[in-house]
Amino acid sequence: MKDLPRAALESLALEAYRSCALTAAQLRRLLGFQTRMEVDAFLNEHEIFDSSAADFEQDRETLRELRMKEA
Helix, strand or coil: CCCCCHHHHHHHHHHHHHCCCCHHHEEEEECCCHHHHHHHHHHHCCCCCCEEEEEEEEHHHHHHHHHHHCC
């Protein structure tokens, strides 16, 4: 089980990130992660996904291009 101070810090940091009060870089430094991949894993573990409508549109366009190449 995590220690209480760490759990409280993570909870506050997650809420600050959700409300856009912290950036991913600030979250990384606050929680002591070395890489963005660690931040992403932490966010995924807490079911916070960093995807915008523009990200989905780019993915859709990439998929369309790949399908055209296959045809």
